[in-house]
Amino acid sequence: MPSAPTSFSCALCAGTQYRLVVRGQTNRQQACGHGEISMAEYACTSRHHGQYYQVVACRRCQLQALFPLPTATAIEEAYTRVQDDGYVTIEPSREIAFTKILHRLSRYTKPPGKLLDVGCYTGVFPLLAERAGWDAYGVEPSRWATTVAQRRLPGKISQGYLAQQAFAEATFDVITSWDVIEHVTDPRQTCEAMARLLKPGGWLFLSTMASTAPVVKLLGSRWPWYMPMHLFYFTPKTLSAFLTEAGLVTQSIQSYPHYTTVQYALWKLEAYLGPVARGLGTVAAKLGLATKVIKIDLGDFFLIAAQKPPQPSEAPAKAI
Numbered sequence: 001m002p003s004a005p006t007s008f009s010c011a012l013c014a015g016t017q018y019r020l021v022v023r024g025q026t027n028r029q030q031a032c033g034h035g036e037i038s039m040a041e042y043a044c045t046s047r048h049h050g051q052y053y054q055v056v057a058c059r060r061c062q063l064q065a066l067f068p069l070p071t072a073t074a075i076e077e078a079y080t081r082v083q084d085d086g087y088v089t090i091e092p093s094r095e096i097a098f099t100k101i102l103h104r105l106s107r108y109t110k111p112p113g114k115l116l117d118v119g120c121y122t123g124v125f126p127l128l129a130e131r132a133g134w135d136a137y138g139v140e141p142s143r144w145a146t147t148v149a150q151r152r153l154p155g156k157i158s159q160g161y162l163a164q165q166a167f168a169e170a171t172f173d174v175i176t177s178w179d180v181i182e183h184v185t186d187p188r189q190t191c192e193a194m195a196r197l198l199k200p201g202g203w204l205f206l207s208t209m210a211s212t213a214p215v216v217k218l219l220g221s222r223w224p225w226y227m228p229m230h231l232f233y234f235t236p237k238t239l240s241a242f243l244t245e246a247g248l249v250t251q252s253i254q255s256y257p258h259y260t261t262v263q264y265a266l267w268k269l270e271a272y273l274g275p276v277a278r279g280l281g282t283v284a285a286k287l288g289l290a291t292k293v294i295k296i297d298l299g300d301f302f303l304i305a306a307q308k309p310p311q312p313s314e315a316p317a318k319a320i
Contacts, residue, residue, distance in 0.1 A: 008056070008067055011187055011232065012241055015060035018067065022221040024052035026228075041228045042075075042183075043084035044121060049271045050221065052228045061241070064211045064233035072185035075231070076141065076161065079183070083144040090264050091124055093293045097259040098125045098178075101205075101303075102132050105174070108251075108305060109203050111135075113173030118162055118194060119180030123149025126156065134174070139165055162193045170199045179301075182208050182230045187242050195246035201310035204248060205303065207256040208234050213300040224268070225300070239304055248306040257297035263290035 008018050041048045057064045069075070111133030117126045120138030122145050129136040130153060138157045140146045146159035158165050175194045184190045194204055209225050210216070211233035216223045240250040262284045269277040284290045 008058075010058035010061060010063055011065065012063040012238060013058060013061040015058045017059040018056040019059055021055040021057050021064055021233075022223075022226060023054045024221060024226060025050045026053050039078055039082045042078045042082045043087070045084055045086040045090070046227060046229060047268060047271050048227050048229070049224045049268075050226060052226060055226060055233065061238060062235070063238045066228070066231055069185075069231060075185055079141040080143060080160075082142045084142070087122060087145075088148075090260060091122065092291075093259045093261050093264070094124050095128065096293055097257075098128050100259075101125075101178070102128060104254075104303075105176075105203075105205060109174060114171060115174040115176065116167070116172045116197065118175060118177040118190075119183070120149055120157065121145045123152040123157055125176065125178060127152045129176075130156075137172075162190060167197050169196050170202075172197050173199055173202050174205070175202070176205045178207050180208075181206055181239070182232050182234065185231060187232055188245065191242045191246040191248075195243075195248050195308060198248075198308040200308055202308050204243070204306045204308070206239065206306075207301060207303045208239065210300050210302045211235055213298070215298045215300050222272070223300070224271070236302055236304060240306075243304070243306045248308055250304060250306045252303075252305040254303045254305075255297060255299060256301040256303040257295050258301065259293055259295055261290065262292050262294060265294065265296070 008016055010016075010018075038048075040046060041051070052066055054067060055064055056067045113134060115126070115129050115134040115136045117129070117136065117138045120126050120140045121142070123138055123140075126136040126138040126149070136153065136156065138149055138153065139162055140149060140157065140159060141161055143159055146157055149157040175198055177194070181187055181190065198204060209230070212235050236250075236253045240253075243250055263281060266277045266281040266284065281290070
């Protein structure tokens with residue numbers, strides 16, 4: 001495996017100076033990618049909380065990132081090989097979340113039209129979008145997740161990364177990507193690729209973590225979303241900068257709550273609370289609350305809506 005870079009270069013502004021944000025639980029050698037990356041670190045249901053070397057912020061633009069990182073090749077290979085059978089158990093809560101998201105998207109644009117979900121995993125969102133009237137497609141690097149998604153939407157799910165696909169420019173009316181941009185090795189390239197695929201007047205919707213939210217500052221290194229699979233940590237300002245460079249206009253920034261079951265939330269909390277979380281899980285099961293879906297909104301995730309400028313003859317859509 002090639003050595004990972006040890007000199008810092010910001011993915012947004014190419015700045016070379018950084019400050020330490022938080023330090024994690026692993027050592028530098030592990031963070032640099034010497035040896036095989038564990039696929040479990042890159043599963044959606046990963047519990048590798050805190051198991052990173054350090055998060056730094058560019059002194060010029062404040063974009064945060066894990067540093068140093070394994071090579072892009074190693075990371076992408078891990079995502080290609082990842083298998084996450086436990087994800088199936090949380091799909092019902094994902095359906096609730098995505099149904100609400102589709103309702104929010106309808107404030108900006110409505111079907112019919114072509115929609116692409118980048119990082120679609122097992123295809124839950126494009127399936128719901130198809131049912132809502134969109135001609136929905138998906139792209140997903142995990143071979144395992146792609147196989148599941150292809151059973152749901154035959155002929156509409158592509159395996160691999162966006163840059164590897166053969167979609168023509170200006171193909172889609174809507175592109176979505178839920179909690180994905182923080183995982184990609186090159187955010188600029190990904191934003192530019194999505195912008196090229198949008199039709200003039202089309203919409204891009206992204207969700208990701210808000211790295212400077214009050215709860216993040218409160219929890220510090222114990223914030224659960226500091227993980228080895230999260231390569232970049234954005235703010236609305238830094239993500240908007242990538243989108244602006246790609247030729248898109250940010251129209252709206254909103255909170256992005258998550259929905260999960262009591263059982264899954266307590267399972268994740270075992271990384272912090274150990275037997276206490278397991279005990280609460282047992283109680284929840286006895287009370288019939290384990291599968292109850294709950295809303296979690298700590299203000300540490302946001303949804304950004306951006307539009308590709310319409311052709312001069314077209315009137316711009318009104319954001320809500």
